[in-house]
Amino acid sequence: MPCPGTLSVLSAGSAATSTATATATSRLVLLLPLRRPGAVFSASRSTIAFPSRETSPFVNRDKPTAIARSITTSTSTTTRFPRRHLPHTHQHHHVVRRQYHSHDHPPPPGPFTPAESALLGAAYTHVAAQGFSREALALGARDAGLLDISPSLLLGGSDGGVFALIWWHLYTQRNALAAKAAALFASEIDGSPGGSKDATAATPSLGGIGGGIRTVSERVEMLAWARLQGNDEAGVVGRLQEALAVMAQPSYVPASLKELALLADEILYLAGDVSVDPSWYTKRASLSAIYAAAELFMTTDQSPGFRETRAFLRRRLNEAAEVGSAVRSAGEWLGFTASAAVNVLRSKGVRI
């Protein structure tokens, strides 16, 4: 492997296996600014580290970026913490928060402190019966051997931690997706299902065959459905409406949208999407909208096994794919026509 000086390049999501691809990727990386503000520069590594075939793509991560955004150089450490970071306690401040995704590091700690996790984890078991409410929080506190007053530790306005409980639901369900993905796609070819299709992954195609290698869009559908089933498994489907009502309160809208974006990103990442063009954004935006709509549909779905929800989800994803391909076709046609028109004019002697 060629080693470009002190640069080390981490490629996310794609398993680049040939030197040619590696060179291409590092050239791509070099176009990006060397020192992004907030990036962590660590002195410990100065080698090229591409995920090999045995590296599982199903690594949980919290700070997703597009492919190969991570650059480390051998300079001193500079860290800018994001707005919500863990307090400087002796127990859990050893993990430095990274601003990029890496297969080589453990995921950064979540937004919940250990005390919070214990309390919310205990309260979550009462959500099915009591809803996302102070009642569930107080019962959870008793289960955890704490006092009735203990849930008031949770921050987040005058609702006494109810949004924290909803956030816990969203966060744990999102984190559980990685294991579900590993189980769902275990039947596929050994190695790296995400990386083996990097050439075609950017163009989602429909109508793949089951059993063999699935397309990204098929996996997206499976993962979105797995996430929706998570609501059912936790028994909170009947409580989603009240959760959505709380999430729609103005002070919680930003956090809720952020969590939705992270979910869409997680699904696409686990599905093996490696796009590095503007479709990176459009895919996540459309998946966010579709997922939110499907979850809303689910709150009123009475069909056995929520099969109507699954059909709804499929229809929306297919529509998005059709619209996407139509837009792409129109774009191609326009581009071709425009360049042809220019060439015709040039052939007539117009100086363009």
Place this chain on the structure above:
Amino acid sequence: MAAAPGALRRALPSIRSAIVQVHPQNKSQLTRLFSTSLPSQRLDSSSSSSSSSTPEYAIPDPSRPTHFGFETVTEGEKRERVAGVFTSVAESYDRMNDLMSFGWHRVWKDHFVASLNPGFSPLTAGPDPRGSQHILDIAGGTGDIAFRMLHTAHVLNNNPSVRVTMSDINRAMLTVGKQRASALPASQQAALSFVEANAEDLTRTRPLQPLSDAEKATTKHAFFDPATATSSIPSNSVDLYTVAFGIRNFSNIPAALREARRVLKPGGVFACLEFSKADKHPLFNALYKEWSFRAIPLIGQLVAADRDSYQYLVESIERFPSQEEFRDMIVDAGFVVAGDGYEDLTGGVAAIHKGMKPRA
């Protein structure tokens, strides 16, 4: 003003104007000189900080330097001067709060109490078999927090078993609180008790002996003398420890935090409402600093006829540690926190800090 010191009158006009325009870096040097802040680098070997060993800075020492506004005094001296300040403002305290904050302090206090939701018990499980809730309101002063707690617990949460203890080092403030409490319903008055105590040592307290009119003339007997203690607050006896706009006046904040941890039951919550830093919004911060350093002492002079005391109030706000520093002090005293450990109110002009005493 017998206790209003001459030194305050030299109230540093030059430094005051410098502070208003000072750069954040310089300001952080100014705000971190003495015992209210932690030693900047704690050793990791003390990771069992929740255990018995109390660091030296958390043991009250009357001769250790601390700050009184922008002045440097000893801890013992600060205690007497704070007593003087609050004795002189006790009668006009509530009116002044309204004028200084445009009444907004009521919104903060309402939010503070609503977010704590005292007296709530799960309906399905019924009242707590481990005993009724006991709330300790430190620096309770004129009762703003304690009365709201009682209302939330007794009326909104329909839990008349909740008891509230109002504690203050200053008899003058507590006397005003007791007078105001006579307007409460009888059931709430019965659940309320008044205690004179120094928050740094709650083992030595005594029930309130209201200040007589004769004593009001002098500030001499205004603050609690531990030598006259007759009772104490036992360990592991309090569900909720609140201190609203009081902790910045403590001579030794780490000692008070450790004492809070001692009296709280495991699972009990420490909650603090205090002025803080609005540095995240520079423009708003500049306006706020102008208001606090120019207008508030003037209002104090006109309304309460006591400029020095209000000069001290704004200087002590400036000297109080930032949200993150204070959060770290709470964690260092052995509490666990949720999320960031604090919640900003009105862009950080005030902040709510919360911590929970973990199960042993």
